[in-house]
Amino acid sequence: xxxxxxxxxxxxxxxxxxxxxxxxxxxxxxxxxxxxxxxxxxxxxxxxxxxxxxxxxxxxxxxxxxxxxxxxxxxxxxxxxxxxxxxxxxxxxxxxxxxxxxxxxxxxxxxxxxxxxxxxxxxxxxxxxxxxxxxxxxxxxxxxxxxxxxxxxxxxxxxxxxxxxxxxxxxxxxxxxxxxxxxxxxxxxxxxxxxxxxxxxxxxxxxxxxxxxxxxxxxxxxxxxxxxxxxxxxxxxxxxxxxxxxxxxxxxxxxxxxxxxxxxxxxxxxxxxxxxxxxxxxxxxxxxxxxxx
Amino acid sequence: xxxxxxxxxxxxxxxxxxxxxxxxxxxxxxxxxxxxxxxxxxxxxxxxxxxxxxxxxxxxxxxxxxxxxxxxxxxxxxxxxxxxxxxxxxxxxxxxxxxxxxxxxxxxxxxxxxxxxxxxxxxxxxxxxxxxxxxxxxxxxxxxxxxxxxxxxxxxxxxxx
Ligand SMILES: Cc1cc2nc3c(=O)[nH]c(=O)nc-3n(C[C@H](O)[C@H](O)[C@H](O)COP(=O)(O)OP(=O)(O)OC[C@H]3O[C@@H](n4cnc5c(N)ncnc54)[C@H](O)[C@@H]3O)c2cc1C
Ligand code: FES
Ligand code: FES
Numbered sequence: 001x002x003x004x005x006x007x008x009x010x011x012x013x014x015x016x017x018x019x020x021x022x023x024x025x026x027x028x029x030x031x032x033x034x035x036x037x038x039x040x041x042x043x044x045x046x047x048x049x050x051x052x053x054x055x056x057x058x059x060x061x062x063x064x065x066x067x068x069x070x071x072x073x074x075x076x077x078x079x080x081x082x083x084x085x086x087x088x089x090x091x092x093x094x095x096x097x098x099x100x101x102x103x104x105x106x107x108x109x110x111x112x113x114x115x116x117x118x119x120x121x122x123x124x125x126x127x128x129x130x131x132x133x134x135x136x137x138x139x140x141x142x143x144x145x146x147x148x149x150x151x152x153x154x155x156x157x158x159x160x161x162x163x164x165x166x167x168x169x170x171x172x173x174x175x176x177x178x179x180x181x182x183x184x185x186x187x188x189x190x191x192x193x194x195x196x197x198x199x200x201x202x203x204x205x206x207x208x209x210x211x212x213x214x215x216x217x218x219x220x221x222x223x224x225x226x227x228x229x230x231x232x233x234x235x236x237x238x239x240x241x242x243x244x245x246x247x248x249x250x251x252x253x254x255x256x257x258x259x260x261x262x263x264x265x266x267x268x269x270x271x272x273x274x275x276x277x278x279x280x281x282x283x284x285x286x287x288x289x290x291x292x293x
Numbered sequence: 294x295x296x297x298x299x300x301x302x303x304x305x306x307x308x309x310x311x312x313x314x315x316x317x318x319x320x321x322x323x324x325x326x327x328x329x330x331x332x333x334x335x336x337x338x339x340x341x342x343x344x345x346x347x348x349x350x351x352x353x354x355x356x357x358x359x360x361x362x363x364x365x366x367x368x369x370x371x372x373x374x375x376x377x378x379x380x381x382x383x384x385x386x387x388x389x390x391x392x393x394x395x396x397x398x399x400x401x402x403x404x405x406x407x408x409x410x411x412x413x414x415x416x417x418x419x420x421x422x423x424x425x426x427x428x429x430x431x432x433x434x435x436x437x438x439x440x441x442x443x444x445x446x447x448x449x450x451x452x453x454x
Binding site: 004006008031055189 | 296
C-alpha cells in the first residue's frame with residue numbers, strides 16, 4: 001500500500017524542527033531514516049498530517065569522544081556505527097549489535113535516534129543502551145533533558161519523549177579497563193527482528209564479575225535490564241549459582257506469545273543466552289551446559 | 294495541506310526537476326514519472342528488496358524513501374548500472390547460471406550483489422547470503438544466485454591479478 005497524503009517540511013535546524021513540532025503537536029511526525037516510519041505509513045498504521053524531515057541536519061550527525069563519554073548524534077546511521085573506529089574502540093557492543101539490524105540497504109538509512117525513539121521491543125539498539133548505561137539527550141521547547149536509558153523505554157513503541165521533543169544524541173560511557181561485551185540473538189534469518197536477544201556489558205576481574213548489565217530484548221513490551229544479573233556479581237560463578245540466576249531471570253521476564261515463539265520458549269532461550277554470556281565473558285565454556293542435577 | 298514540493302536530483306547522471314506530492318515514494322517516481330520500470334515494487338514496506346536503488350553510491354529501499362528526500366541526491370537505477378556496463382559480467386553470470394526465472398527480484402538482486410562486490414573483493418558464500426538476506430526471490434531457491442555472485446567475484450579477482 002501507499003501512504004495517505006501528508007504535508008512535508010524540511011527542517012533547517014534543530015531550533016526550526018522544534019518550532020515545527022510545537023506548531024503541529026501530535027499531528028506531526030519526525031522523519032529520520034524513515035525505515036520504521038515509512039513502512040508504518042505505507043501500511044497505513046500511521047497517518048500523520050505532516051512529516052518534519054530532520055535528515056539534513058548536520059548538527060545531529062557524528063560520533064565524538066568528550067572526556068569519558070562517547071557522544072553519538074541522533075542521525076548516526078546503522079552503517080556508520082558498523083564502520084566507526086570510535087565505536088569499535090569505546091563501545092564495540094553497538095557495532096556487534098547493529099550487524100544484526102535489518103539488511104545493508106536499510107542500515108544505509110536507519111538511524112540510532114530513530115531506532116531508540118521508535119522503541120520496538122524486539123530492537124537491538126534499545127537493549128544495548130540499557131546495558132551500556134547510556135543517557136538519552138532530548139531537546140524540547142523548555143530546553144534540554146537528559147534521560148537515563150533505564151528510564152527511557154515505557155512500553156511497545158512508547159518512550160519518555162513527548163511529541164514536541166527531539167532526540168538529539170546518545171551518550172555512552174567509554175569502555176574502561178576490564179570491560180567486556182557480549183551480544184547474541186536468536187532470529188529465524190540474519191537481519192530479522194530477534195526472537196530473543198541479549199546485549200551485555202560486564203567488568204570482569206579475577207575471573208568474576210565486578211559488574212554485569214544484561215539487556216534482554218524481545219522478551220516483553222520493552223527492553224529489560226535483568227535484575228538476575230545481581231546474583232552473579234562479586235560471586236564465584238558455579239553452575240549451581242548460574243542455575244539460580246536463570247531461574248530468577250525466568251521469573252522476572254514477562255515475554256509475549258506471537259507467531260515466532262511462545263512465552264515459555266522465550267524464557268528458555270533467554271536462559272540459554274545468559275548461560276552462553278557467562279561462559280563467554282568468564283572464558284569458562286563448561287558453564288554453557290548448565291547445572292547437572 | 295500536502296502541497297506539491299519541487300525537487301531536483303540526478304537520475305543515472307541526468308538532472309531532473311520535478312514537482313511532486315510528498316507522499317510519492319522514490320520507487321513510484323522512478324517507475325511512473327520517469328518510466329524507468331526496471332526498479333520493481335513488491336511489498337512497499339522494506340522487506341522484499343525488489344525496489345533497491347543506489348542513492349549517492351549506497352543501496353537503499355526506494356519504497357521507503359520519499360522523492361522529496363532525494364533532493365540534491367544522485368540516484369542510480371538498474372537501467373543506469375546496466376547501460377554503463379558496470380554490471381555486464383554479473384548479468385552474464387546470472388544468465389549463464391539460471392539465477393533468474395521470472396526476473397521480478399533480479400534488478401534488486403543485481404544492485405545488492407554489486408554493492409557487496411564493490412566492498413568485498415572475494416566474499417565467501419555465507420557473506421554473499423548475508424548481504425543478499427534482505428532480497429526475496431520466490432523462484433530460484435537462491436542457490437544459483439549465490440553461484441552467480443561467487444563466480445563474478447572470482448573472475449573479477451582474476452582480472453585484477
Ligand atoms: C525490513 C526491515 C527490517 C528491519 N529489521 C530491524 C531489526 O532487525 N532490528 C531493528 O532494530 N530494526 C530493524 N528495522 C528498523 C530499522 O532499524 C529502523 O531504521 C529504525 O528502527 C528506525 O530508524 P529511522 O532513522 O529509520 O527512523 P524513522 O523511521 O525515521 O522514525 C522512527 C520513529 O521514530 C521517530 N523519530 C525518528 N527520529 C527521531 C528523533 N531524532 N527524535 C524524536 N523522534 C524521532 C519518528 O517520528 C518515528 O516515529 C528494520 C526495518 C525494515 C524496513
Ligand atoms: S518494494 Fe521496497 S522492499 Fe519491497
Ligand atoms: S526470479 Fe522470480 S522472484 Fe527471483
